[in-house]
Amino acid sequence: MRVLIWHVHGSWLNAFVQGPHEYLVPVTPDRGPDGRGRARTWQWPSSVKEVSPAELAKADVDVVVLQRPHEEQLAVEWLHRGIGTTIPVIYVEHNTPRGDAPTTRHPMADRHDVRLVHVTHFNDLMWDTGKTATSVIEHGVVDPGHRYTGELARIGVAVNEPIRRGRVTGTDLLPAFARVAPIDVFGMQVDGLGRALNLDQHVMHEYEDPPQQVLHTELARRRVYLHPMRWTSLGLSLIEAMMLGMPVVALAATGAPDAVPAGAGVVSTRIEELRAAARKYLHEPAYARMTGAAGRQNALARFGVDRFVADWNRLLGEVTA
Numbered sequence: 001m002r003v004l005i006w007h008v009h010g011s012w013l014n015a016f017v018q019g020p021h022e023y024l025v026p027v028t029p030d031r032g033p034d035g036r037g038r039a040r041t042w043q044w045p046s047s048v049k050e051v052s053p054a055e056l057a058k059a060d061v062d063v064v065v066l067q068r069p070h071e072e073q074l075a076v077e078w079l080h081r082g083i084g085t086t087i088p089v090i091y092v093e094h095n096t097p098r099g100d101a102p103t104t105r106h107p108m109a110d111r112h113d114v115r116l117v118h119v120t121h122f123n124d125l126m127w128d129t130g131k132t133a134t135s136v137i138e139h140g141v142v143d144p145g146h147r148y149t150g151e152l153a154r155i156g157v158a159v160n161e162p163i164r165r166g167r168v169t170g171t172d173l174l175p176a177f178a179r180v181a182p183i184d185v186f187g188m189q190v191d192g193l194g195r196a197l198n199l200d201q202h203v204m205h206e207y208e209d210p211p212q213q214v215l216h217t218e219l220a221r222r223r224v225y226l227h228p229m230r231w232t233s234l235g236l237s238l239i240e241a242m243m244l245g246m247p248v249v250a251l252a253a254t255g256a257p258d259a260v261p262a263g264a265g266v267v268s269t270r271i272e273e274l275r276a277a278a279r280k281y282l283h284e285p286a287y288a289r290m291t292g293a294a295g296r297q298n299a300l301a302r303f304g305v306d307r308f309v310a311d312w313n314r315l316l317g318e319v320t321a
Contacts, residue, residue: 001316004056004075005065007036009094011236012119014042015140019309021316023048024059026078034074041212053078063320066091066114069107084113088319092117095233096254097127108132115319120234120255135315140308141239143300144212147220148245148292153282155181156222156246158215158237159229160188163196170228170251173271175199177226180275181282184222186215220244223288224281225265226274227256234259242299247281247291249274259302264295 001021007013017023027050028035037050051059056078064075064083075083083089091114097104108114110130118124118136155177162171162185174183175197185193210218219225225241227250234255241248248265250256251274260267266277281288 001062001320002060003063003065003316004059004061004079006034006067006071007039008033008067010039010041011141011240012092012094012139014039014044015142015305015308016312017044017048018140018142018305019312021047024051024056024061025049026056026074027052034071061087063088063090063316065089067094084111088115089113090115090117090315090319092119093123093127094119096123096231101126102128104128105130106132115315117315121258122255123233137308137311137315139234139236139239139303140305140311141236141243141299141303142305144216144240144243146243146245146293146296147216148289148296149221150223150246150285150288150292152184152221152223153181154222155183155224155226155278155282156186156219156241157183157226157228158186158219158235158241159190162187162190162193164189168229168231170230171197173228173251176271177228177275177278180278181223183226184218186210186219216240216244220246222246223285224249224278226278227251229253229256239299239303242292242295243303245289245292245296247288248295249277249281260295261298263291264298265291 003021004024007025025037025048026035027037031037038044038048057080064087066072091108106127106129108116109132111132116129116132116134119139121136124134124136159169162169177183178199225246225248227238227248229235230253248260250260250267252267252269257267268274
């Protein structure tokens with residue numbers, strides 16, 4: 001099967017392309033948002049092919065997987081044919097709704113020619129999709145390996161654009177945790193975060209968009225992982241941290257309470273409870289290690305890439321039958 005899909009969310013796509021199909025990923029000369037091509041951070045299989053818009057006009061495509069509303073028009077323009085009727089269409093919704101969340105209408109609401117796939121049951125619950133057929137395929141993560149050492153009595157956080165996104169990513173909560181232990185923040189556009197939060201630069205280190213191998217190794221050296229997200233979809237970084245063997249403390253928001261089982265960490269809306277849990281892990285390395293090991297086993301069973309690929313294979317077979 002030949003699947004047309006844009007390179008939007010690299011971590012999610014890293015699992016998606018582990019399937020048995022051929023994946024056509026648009027590429028443009030500037031490698032901008034609509035044509036990033038193959039990833040440079042991950043090692044994708046050879047079944048992921050870069051295709052230009054001109055090449056797509058002649059390409060045989062079995063299914064189109066959209067992730068942003070405007071990609072539908074791009075697909076029509078670049079394929080030079082209709083989609084939804086002649087070519088099956090799946091729309092993957094990665095995010096929680098914005099604005100008045102309980103009443104937010106999805107861009108693909110009331111469509112009979114699109115299958116809408118949510119990455120969490122929480123998102124499926126919150127989006128108003130009308131009569132559009134929906135499915136939930138939970139995240140899959142390529143196992144980074146049990147790398148946890150916890151040798152550094154520090155708190156690790158992975159978040160992209162923490163200054164711009166602010167309260168959405170719980171950035172304002174970091175000073176409260178920095179009073180428990182030094183915090184190391186990894187991700188895109190984290191430079192200057194310590195200054196923005198008026199934290200002493202010796203208290204917070206910032207790691208600007210490291211390669212995945214470096215990120216996983218460095219993150220796993222921290223004693224505990226903090227997931228302070230208020231209103232994002234279930235972050236793959238939380239699942240990756242559990243797979244690394246890290247104990248986690250997470251804000252009980254969106255999909256996090258469902259993803260972290262008892263014994264794998266602490267999930268709460270009470271900041272002081274999360275601070276106390278982080279403090280306990282920091283002061284009791286053996287307990288932190290035991291908790292992280294339990295989280296890893298759960299994450300492998302629930303979010304393993306084999307389960308993810310199998311779920312997607314079933315859905316792809318269904319929509320193209």
